Amino acid sequence: MDNLENLFTKKGILLQKVAEELLFIEVNERLPKIGDFAAKFHVGRGTVQTVLKKLEDENCIKLEARGHLGTFLRYKNISNLLRFSGANQITSVMPLPYSKKYEGLATGITSQFEQLGISLNIAFMRGSKPRLHGVKDGRYDFALVSKFSAIEEMKKDRSLKIALEFGAKTYVSEHAVIFSDPEKKNMSDGMKVGIDSFSTDQQILTNAEVQGLNNIQYLEFNYMHLLQHLKAQTVDAMIWNVDEINHSAYNIQPLTSPLALQFEKHMNEAVCVIRSENRKMEYILHHLSLTRIVETQTKVVNGDLIPKY
Numbered sequence: 001m002d003n004l005e006n007l008f009t010k011k012g013i014l015l016q017k018v019a020e021e022l023l024f025i026e027v028n029e030r031l032p033k034i035g036d037f038a039a040k041f042h043v044g045r046g047t048v049q050t051v052l053k054k055l056e057d058e059n060c061i062k063l064e065a066r067g068h069l070g071t072f073l074r075y076k077n078i079s080n081l082l083r084f085s086g087a088n089q090i091t092s093v094m095p096l097p098y099s100k101k102y103e104g105l106a107t108g109i110t111s112q113f114e115q116l117g118i119s120l121n122i123a124f125m126r127g128s129k130p131r132l133h134g135v136k137d138g139r140y141d142f143a144l145v146s147k148f149s150a151i152e153e154m155k156k157d158r159s160l161k162i163a164l165e166f167g168a169k170t171y172v173s174e175h176a177v178i179f180s181d182p183e184k185k186n187m188s189d190g191m192k193v194g195i196d197s198f199s200t201d202q203q204i205l206t207n208a209e210v211q212g213l214n215n216i217q218y219l220e221f222n223y224m225h226l227l228q229h230l231k232a233q234t235v236d237a238m239i240w241n242v243d244e245i246n247h248s249a250y251n252i253q254p255l256t257s258p259l260a261l262q263f264e265k266h267m268n269e270a271v272c273v274i275r276s277e278n279r280k281m282e283y284i285l286h287h288l289s290l291t292r293i294v295e296t297q298t299k300v301v302n303g304d305l306i307p308k309y
Contacts, residue, residue: 011051017041018051019084022061022076023283030070031063060084078287079117087280092272093123093131094144096224097307099244101172104297105144105270106309111296112288122309126223127198129153135273136160141281142274146171148266149200150273164272164285166294171270172241175205175260179251180233186256187237190215194230194238196223201267205239208260 018037025031032040037048055061062075082088090113097103106122113120123140125131128149134140136159147165154160177187187193187210195206195218202223210216219235226238227245242252255261274281299305 011047014041014043014047015051015054015084016086018048019055019060019081020086020280022055022073023078023081023085023280025073025076027073027076030072033070055081055084058084082116082118082284085280087118087284089119089121090141090281090284091121091123091139092142092144093125093134093140095128095131096124096126097309098224099172099241100301100307101170101243101270101297103307103309104300104305105166105170105293107300107305107307108293108296109144109288110309112293116284116287118284127196128200129198132160132273135275138275141278142272142285144270144272146201146267147269147271148204148263150271151266152200152204153273159276160273161276161282162271163274163282164288164290166270166290169268170294170297172268173243174241174268175201175239175255175264176242177209177237177253177255178227178230178240178245179237179253180230180235182251184237184251185253187213187216189213190217191236192217192219192234194219194221194226194235196221196226199223201263202239204263205255205260205267208257208263209239209255211257211259 034045034048038045041048052063056063058080060077060080061073064072064074066072094106095102097106110120110122125134128145131140131143131145132149132153135143136157142163147162150160150162191213193206193210193216196202197220219229221229226235226240229235230238230250245252255264272285274285296305300307
């Protein structure tokens with residue numbers, strides 16, 4: 001990192017911008033003309049040439065000048081270019097790591113960023129809504145949420161987009177209805193139902209399961225505290241992720257609402273959401289190996305790998 005220019009100087013800012021432009025140029029493609037770079041960034045041609053030379057000296061790129069045909073990119077080191085483009089440190093936000101699935105994703109993603117030479121800082125936060133709002137506000141570069149939550153938010157706000165999809169059952173295995181009464185099989189009129197409005201998935205599934213019932217009393221609690229309220233019989237029922245729950249200790253019943261079952265198809269898949277204009281973050285995420293991340297997640301879930309993130 002000692003070789004990096006101070007990115008707050010005029011030359012450093014130009015270095016960052018040119019490095020970012022080069023990320024999106026494929027090897028053996030022709031570069032824009034020096035004059036085009038100069039006009040775009042409002043600097044002199046000589047300054048652009050100095051920056052390109054710097055990037056070559058730092059083993060970020062190799063260029064070949066072909067006279068009137070232009071200058072071609074013959075090699076690029078993605079890790080080095082990312083560092084010079086200002087992407088040496090990324091901040092993400094993920095669900096609270098209460099499940100091995102979440103710990104496995106955090107471990108796999110962290111490992112992939114390390115291979116790119118990028119430091120990943122992870123914040124953990126309850127609820128998909130606050131996580132997605134953090135991305136919109138620019139506090140985080142990407143958020144890990146369920147595909148369903150991402151789609152619901154993108155219906156309201158086009159400033160977000162899904163940049164990476166991990167596949168079925170990478171977020172949760174399934175949701176179920178959990179009752180405090182060991183004899184109960186279905187939701188019924190007059191029940192006290194635990195709900196967390198910060199969790200889009202849990203709220204939607206709950207509403208679908210009780211549709212058509214009368215006198216349902218919703219009690220708002222932190223998702224992580226719902227099991228405690230179920231044990232204390234503060235609530236009669238709730239929807240919960242069954243991945244990290246003692247099945248012998250609770251009355252767990254499958255979802256019965258056709259609408260809830262339809263919704264859940266997209267709720268079990270993990271996705272990364274970014275701001276739509278964040279081309280650099282999208283580029284970085286597309287260079288992560290989905291296969292290796294999911295393999296790492298599986299190893300953590302099976303107890304074959306200790307989580308590290």
